[in-house]
Amino acid sequence: MNISIRALAVAATLMLGAVALPGAPASAAAPAPHCESGASHYFCDAASTGTTTWTVTYVYPPGVTVTYTTPFASLYTSCPNPRRSVRVFYSFVSGGVTETSGTTGFLCNPGDWP
Template sequence: MNTSIRSLAVAVTLLLGALVVPAAPAAAAVPAPHCESGGSRFFCLGSSTGTTTWHVTIVFPPATDVIYTTAGPNLSTRCPNPGRGLQVFYTFVSNGVTEISGNTSFWCNPGQWT
């Protein structure tokens, strides 16, 4: 009797183990970039390593997306549309996982740096 119960327990354990599917690694959220603007330019600093893809959305109907690629965690460029609101986030690959930052919103300032 003990042998059949032990065999049944082993069989159930093996069956349950076969049914468990390992979870796919999720993209880890990284901090949103810190951005400043002035003189119709903007600068953003992220926490990425290596090649970074910056996703910039000009918030003005219709919304327009602009993509920039940099070799590191900084983006410095002219405002696509000075005097408009921007939303920025970045992505990069670390150890085979695509990391996605939080989103930062700011005003693309044609005047003094803020």
């Protein structure tokens, strides 16, 4: 009986470990994106090649995470609310290996561009 409890615990741990949750990457192979915000929009530039997947988290409640895919190394989109804190990282495939960046944080700026 002790063996089946242990086996069940191992199986549950493996299943939970397989669940991927959105958020910041554990380790970064690519540099964090450079982002600027103005006029209630933001622009981020990546050091990626080809198709780039962007993960954007709007930190201030309710903490919504959105994923964008662009065919190039930049992202331009509107802020859902002014002065909302944003965290961004990106990933791309290079030579068959998925590269993931560090995370950049900024505030959505409703005013002039810097």
